[in-house]
Amino acid sequence: MKDSKSKDGFSVSRRSFLKSFGTTAAAAATVQVEAVAQELAKANAEQTYGPGAVPITLNVNGKTLKLQVEPRVTLLEALRNHSNLTGAKEVCDRATCGACTVLLDGAPIYSCSKLAIEAQGHEITTVEGLAQDGELEPLQQAFIDHDALQCGYCTPGMILSIEALFRKIPQPTRDDIRNAIDGNLCRCGSYLNIIEAALDASARRRD
């Protein structure tokens, strides 16, 4: 994806070629476009994927996942349907509800609206990556202690959004927490307990 293989001076000639292009008469231009087309097609063969399945490599929870997916597969589908990581939930699938939240390089994103192919080269964290050696994170334990869920569908997303906040602000205020979960809907309305759990977890982390 982020591959920047040198083209041995090729890109320089192409760049100057296209720069001079603007001043060229339109009639002559067509021939040039064809010539550039061939060059570019060659150069881009390695960067054009699909529509069929292509091999991709994801870094999820510190592990390398090698998958074979079409470019149209979202990160959420890749996690749930291709790698058995069902922590991120599919609910609205339209970047609205937050149930599919995962961390991409530490920042919460909606995995339903990110293509798996574009998630290569980034560090992905799902809720499965938080517990270490069977031991729950303080935040996860706090969710249980404070009854911060009812149906549980929003929980993985909520936990990851708050986890991302903790990494930025270890001792957040109530308002910081409210802002951090502004993109996570809880249809059971457990918000108050979720905020209590987050405050408790940040206190436990400090102690």
Next chain:
Amino acid sequence: MLLELPGFEHIDVRDFEEAVFWLDKYGERARVMAGGTDLLSLMKDRIEGPGFRIPQILVNVKPVPEMNQLTWDEKSGLRIGAALALSHLSASDLVIDKYGILAQAARSVGTTQIRNRGTVGGNICQRPRCAYFRHPHFLCFKKGGEKCLAAAGEHRFYHSIFGNGKCVMAHPSDLAPALVALKAEAVVISLREERRVPLRDFFCGANQPIETILKPDELLTEIVVPNQGIGIRQIFLKQRIRRSVDFALSSVSVVARTSGKICEHASIVLGGVSPFPYAASEAEKTLRGKSLNEQIIAEAAEAAVSGARPLPMNHFKVDLTKALVKDALLSIVETE
């Protein structure tokens, strides 16, 4: 309704030349992809219309370094790459310091997750938030149908009180009005030319099926915001149903140059109430050269909505907008 994305070819481009080459080659079959928060949702619902087809090729411009830049110098002002994430814009000390309303507007967009992925260019070029447009089963004007279904339907929240025509959408962007108030310009390139368009001329109005002047082979590369100089006061206010997630019922962006209490010049641009960022020029005229007191502010707020032609069910937006303009101007006086 859960629908998988349709199949497409995915191309990573490394520079502008590659990007415009592919856009030129594939035209309407291709679309520019950066954050994807809006585009992928539209594709899942198979939303298409004149000038906006379900793409078969996605040209990913995120890897182009210039698309993610954020630079400032005294002469050319602020240059914002169109693929810069909103969260980067609102977190930049430079932006907070010199272009406060951009940081405020970017921070008020959607949710944390949206701001981490959504881009500046995507926010400006996003499609209408009208439920008829977004629903796969309705054939509205923007999708090639004969008429706007919202005009005689549900239009309480996300539709216009100014500039209505064949479509009554309200432009959902928070950044666009703030950028128009700052006299920003859009830089648009194609294989054949580069053009700079003042952002206030970037939008087409209510009678076109698409909202911007971008042609299928063109790429919005950056937004250039001129140096505002000193003595500038600015504020962005947004009213929405919930304090997060929701789009603006109405927003106001004010950039004013004052000397003492006297207002030398004010740009007042409204969002969420018109199919394009709406410059409230009557209000701007009312304020020019006047001392900012409560009476003149009330007059300006009245003037801001003087051209309003609300729909049957969104009259409240007129009063709401008036109140927002008044609040914004009062807070500018208070920060003196």
